[in-house]
Amino acid sequence: MADGRCVRAAVVQAAPVPLAVTAGIAALPGLIEPALDQGAHIIAFGETFLGGYPLWLDEAPGAALWDHPGTRALHAVLLDEAVRIGDPRLSPVQELVDRSRILISIGAHERVRSSLYNCQLLLRPGQPPLIHRKLVPTHGERLIWGRGDGSTLRVHDDDAxxxxxxxxxxxxxxxxxxxxxxxxxxxxxxxxxxxVRETYAMASRHYAFEGRCFVLAAGTIQSRDDMLLGLDQCRMAPEARSAAQGLIEAMPDGQLQFGGSMIIASDATILAQAGSASETLVADLDLDQINQGLTSLDTDGHYARPDVFELRVDTRPQTGVTWGDQS
Incomplete structure (x- = not known):
């Protein structure tokens, strides 16, 4: 729903299909439709929903050991399954976006040449997805993802x-x-x-208040069994499959990601909050509230001191190699 200055937003809190990105993409329309039926104009999924968060980095003892066969096997699977720029597997979802004139934000493992990146894709009508790559993988994540650059620190200007x-x-x-x-x-x-654990909820609400914007804090749910089911849908050699399964089975049994998604107003008020199970969270965003809040705080304007502080952002792609026929 987009009515004047009011827009309906949704967060789809669901379990991904870990590792098996192709199967995860195929499942997306069924997850998106309930939000569409409720009139959502923008729909958000959590971090690396396509491929699932690499829980073995935190939960499986020994995963960070040099040349661990299970870690190597899982990394190889994600390289094979990861999304790429112009990925044709996303075409059915893009067609849904084009037809419905909506926005869908979804986390994914992305492959650029021979490296993986943690990215958030914003699918938008009539245009290629806007890609944001995580600038700094956190702690153990540096074992799997490269670092993004300023070229993907962008926004999409939506008509509604x-x-x-x-x-x-x-x-x-x-x-x-x-x-x-x-x-x-x-x-x-x-x-x-x-x-979206407690400190993450604090960061999301702080961002809303500081930036005078609405925030869709999107989390996921995931269990060890989800990872094993996803592994079953991946093409692997028997020896690699055995190593990957062994690493996953070394993780604690049961649920390991617990949702907690939120939709937050520009004054940090929580408009809607999910529990720890699958849920489609919906709220109406009164966009007029933003200008009202800017009366007291605009961190990029009247509450800034550009004479004291200056920020420069390098938006050039950092490819590391420049060929002679490139400007």
């Missing part, structure tokens, strides 16, 4: 909403990344998390 952007997980504790996003005047911000 205005500027829409995203940051991933602990990027919300990078003050200069927040300042760069606030400078682009976000109306709606997607804060992608694995689980």
């Amino acid at each position: 909403i205005g500027p829409v952007g995203s940051l991933i997980c602990w990027e919300h504790w990078m003050p200069l990344a927040r300042a760069a996003m606030h400078n682009q005047g976000e109306t709606v911000h997607i804060a992608a998390w694995p689980t």
